[in-house]
Amino acid sequence: MLINPDRFRQSMEEMARVGATKGGGVNRLTLSDADKQARDLFAGWADGAGLELRIDEMGNMFARRAGRENDAPPAMAGSHLDSVPNGGRFDGSLGVLAALEAVRTLNDKNISTRRPVEIVNWTNEEGPRFPPSMMGSGVFAGAIPLESAYEAKDAEGARFIDELERIGYRGDAPCTPRPVGSYLELHIEQGPALVSEGVQVGVVEGIFGLTWLRVTMKGERDHAGPTPMHMRRDALVGAARTIAAIREIPGKLHPEFVATVGEFSLSPNAINVIPDDVTFSVDFRHSDPDLLREARKLIEEATHREAEKENLEIEIQDVGGSTPTAFDANAARAVRSACEESGYSHRSMWSAAGHDARYAADLGPTAMIFVPCVAGKSHSEEEDMDWEDAYRGCDVLARGLLKMADS
Ligand SMILES: [Zn+2]
Numbered sequence: 078m079l080i081n082p083d084r085f086r087q088s089m090e091e092m093a094r095v096g097a098t099k100g101g102g103v104n105r106l107t108l109s110d111a112d113k114q115a116r117d118l119f120a121g122w123a124d125g126a127g128l129e130l131r132i133d134e135m136g137n138m139f140a141r142r143a144g145r146e147n148d149a150p151p152a153m154a155g156s157h158l159d160s161v162p163n164g165g166r167f168d169g170s171l172g173v174l175a176a177l178e179a180v181r182t183l184n185d186k187n188i189s190t191r192r193p194v195e196i197v198n199w200t201n202e203e204g205p206r207f208p209p210s211m212m213g214s215g216v217f218a219g220a221i222p223l224e225s226a227y228e229a230k231d232a233e234g235a236r237f238i239d240e241l242e243r244i245g246y247r248g249d250a251p252c253t254p255r256p257v258g259s260y261l262e263l264h265i266e267q268g269p270a271l272v273s274e275g276v277q278v279g280v281v282e283g284i285f286g287l288t289w290l291r292v293t294m295k296g297e298r299d300h301a302g303p304t305p306m307h308m309r310r311d312a313l314v315g316a317a318r319t320i321a322a323i324r325e326i327p328g329k330l331h332p333e334f335v336a337t338v339g340e341f342s343l344s345p346n347a348i349n350v351i352p353d354d355v356t357f358s359v360d361f362r363h364s365d366p367d368l369l370r371e372a373r374k375l376i377e378e379a380t381h382r383e384a385e386k387e388n389l390e391i392e393i394q395d396v397g398g399s400t401p402t403a404f405d406a407n408a409a410r411a412v413r414s415a416c417e418e419s420g421y422s423h424r425s426m427w428s429a430a431g432h433d434a435r436y437a438a439d440l441g442p443t444a445m446i447f448v449p450c451v452a453g454k455s456h457s458e459e460e461d462m463d464w465e466d467a468y469r470g471c472d473v474l475a476r477g478l479l480k481m482a483d484s
Contacts, residue, residue, distance in 0.1 A: 082468040085178040093166040102458030105160040107201040113244035115158040132248025136200040144193040150258035152482035155197030165460025179475035190482035218436035257441030259481035263474040269453030278423040279447030285362040286401035293392040298353035313352040315387040322379035336361035405442035415476035
């Protein structure tokens with residue numbers, strides 16, 4: 078391998094002790110004390126590697142190694158050090174520390190690159206404390222206004238900007254779009270494809286688009302006893318049938334199409350009252366914008382059809398979403414040829430989960446590298462991976478980064 082696996086593992090294990098939970102995971106919510114500790118640890122390592130650390134107004138951290146042409150846009154690699162509550166040790170840390178290991182390797186071998194190389198730790202990738210997710214990279218790409226990020230509040234009412242200042246990571250560098258020579262992000266797959274197919278590396282060529290809808294169905298509240306069945310306008314029955322119909326839609330479209338009803342509320346939610354008001358969410362995702370449009374049409378048709386049977390009124394609202402993001406063909410090619418140099422099995426794939434790479438892709442050639450995680454599990458303390466897979470991912474990242482830094 079190009080990299081030093083033992084050193085990489087030591088850094089990963091040291092980082093995993095920051096905010097460690099009893100169940101073997103980490104709790105490093107954005108801008109918490111544990112997030113600050115993780116940042117301090119990374120900053121110390123960056124300093125030890127002779128890197129120049131720059132922190133921007135969002136707290137995004139950029140650790141820079143000079144290149145031969147320092148005016149050229151940097152070759153970047155990174156991910157995030159924050160976690161969901163009781164999250165896994167590898168989600169995010171893997172990408173930041175593999176980039177650090179790649180740079181340490183360049184130092185060991187005295188390799189100079191044409192472009193400067195920057196390791197990035199994006200602020201608030203996860204988002205559960207301060208929604209939305211991918212906030213640091215979103216502001217950096219100009220997709221989220223800095224002011225609205227600063228005003229985000231957690232459940233206790235603490236403001237993002239106050240917490241950023243409290244932990245000492247409100248930097249001076251402007252968080253505005255700047256040209257990126259390339260961006261590579263190594264991440265655990267968070268799904269079962271690689272592990273179930275026995276493939277070592279995923280060459281990620283894009284991120285699924287997603288649509289979020291909120292569906293409201295209204296009927297008529299009435300007594301559960303005296304109201305005959307044929308006179309009922311039961312909103313829950315209509316919603317239940319609609320949800321069952323939505324479950325069948327992905328199978329008609331594509332094997333990788335996914336749709337989820339994750340939120341549900343019911344009124345009045347009482348044992349002897351016919352429900353008159355039901356609201357539920359729909360989240361659906363795929364790489365093909367035409368199929369996303371088709372799914373939306375099918376979901377609307379199913380809602381209208383089931384509402385009609387029960388004589389309900391309906392409302393369908395758009396509450397968010399993103400278009401599919403196709404990554405750069407040259408960046409993906411660099412990852413693929415890095416796999417081939419090392420003899421690792423690989424396959425092309427798209428990510429069904431959001432990543433900072435989605436915003437980085439707006440600023441320069443971007444691709445991601447996925448490695449298998451045990452049972453495809455993540456956002457959980459049970460998240461785990463085989464160290465050999467982590468080393469292979471790190472090795473591919475280092476080789477890919479080197480190619481992009483000289484391109
Ligand atoms: Zn992540």
